[in-house]
Amino acid sequence: MSEELKAELLDVALEAARRAGALLRDGRPADLAVAATKSSPIDVVTEMDIAAEKLITDILAERRPADGLLGEEGADSPGTSGVRWVIDPLDGTVNYLYGLPGWGVSIAAEFGGETVVGVVAAPMRGETYHAVLGGGAWSGPARLACRAAAPxxxxxxxxxxxxxxxxxxxxxxxxxxxxxxxxxxxxxxxxxxxxxxxxxxxxxxxxxxxxxxxxxxxxxxxxxxxxxxxxxxxxxxxxxxxxxxxxxxxxxxxxxxxxxxxxxxx
CATH class of the missing domain: 3.40.190.80 (D-Maltodextrin-Binding Protein; domain 2)
Known part of the structure; x- marks a missing residue:
């Protein structure tokens, strides 16, 4: 995969995560309620999960129409380009439902089955984390590093x-x-x-x-x-x-x- 394609995928992921994060942060209704459940009655989906995934998939359809998609709320298509997007439009839905700040938007791009780009936007923290395979991990302009060795x-x-x-x-x-x-x-x-x-x-x-x-x-x-x-x-x-x-x-x-x-x- 060329560096140019990696840069393009990162740009698309950053835009989609930013816009979905803003929708979730600014568009949360005061009377937000459960729209559906998944693995159990306490594993919930809200209307905002669904709206955020639609926003993201619309952006991807416009900018990368040949790519595949796999989304938590149902998006699933194989694509023809060799790139597949793996999307969690709202990770931490129960936190979001309760008004807790610990939620984010997660978007990854795979090529040949390997993740090559990852973006996680955390709007309530005012932070967006991103990485490109082989290029380090970043939060804005700051390079990230895990903690030093500890017992x-x-x-x-x-x-x-x-x-x-x-x-x-x-x-x-x-x-x-x-x-x-x-x-x-x-x-x-x-x-x-x-x-x-x-x-x-x-x-x-x-x-x-x-x-x-x-x-x-x-x-x-x-x-x-x-x-x-x-x-x-x-x-x-x-x-x-x-x-x-x-x-x-x-x-x-x-x-x-x-x-x-x-x-x-x-």
Missing amino acids: LDQALVATGFAYVQTRRAHQAEVAARIIPLVRDVRRAGSAALDLCDVAAGRLDGYWERGLNPWDLAAGDLIAREAGALTGGRPGRPASGELVLAASPAVFASLQPLLEEAGAWHD
Whole structure:
């Protein structure tokens, strides 16, 4: 892939994320309500999720009509260009529903099955994170870098919980095994922002089971380009089975503990 094409994809992703973020920030109705549910009655979709995905897909259709699409709210087309966009128009929907600031817009571009561009806009933080494969990770003009090496007992890590009750129960058991071994555990409610916080050095690590491609595609690239390691079970890539992103030293310590705790199964 040429540098010119990477730059074009980044420009498109930044524009789409900026406009969708502004729509979500400025257009949130005071009486926002649940429009639909997904995996369980507490796994919700709002009208603004749907509106933001439509805005993004309209931009992509105008600027990159031959590209494929995979979006959380239903966009799915193969395209003919070899580029596929993986979109989460509102990551952290429950936070957004409750008026909490921990939500973002996640847009990634893949080429040949590999993520080459990732953008995560966090409008309530006033920050947009981005990365191009091989080009580092950035927040505006500032280059991001994961935290320096720290022993596990001094690591601040984050996790997330599914909206399916049986899975949540096991995830709580895993977290209970990890909490005594680390500085503390955070649960913020947005996988995309957790991955960017690893990239920005605000967290030493993050793990979660049950993510979808749109939850992690952009944030995974941003974390890796900031020097973090990402993966799943030992020897496997990050996937719905398990996602782990951390500074190298914390990754090396935390991955076998998650394996032993069974973080990769329900």
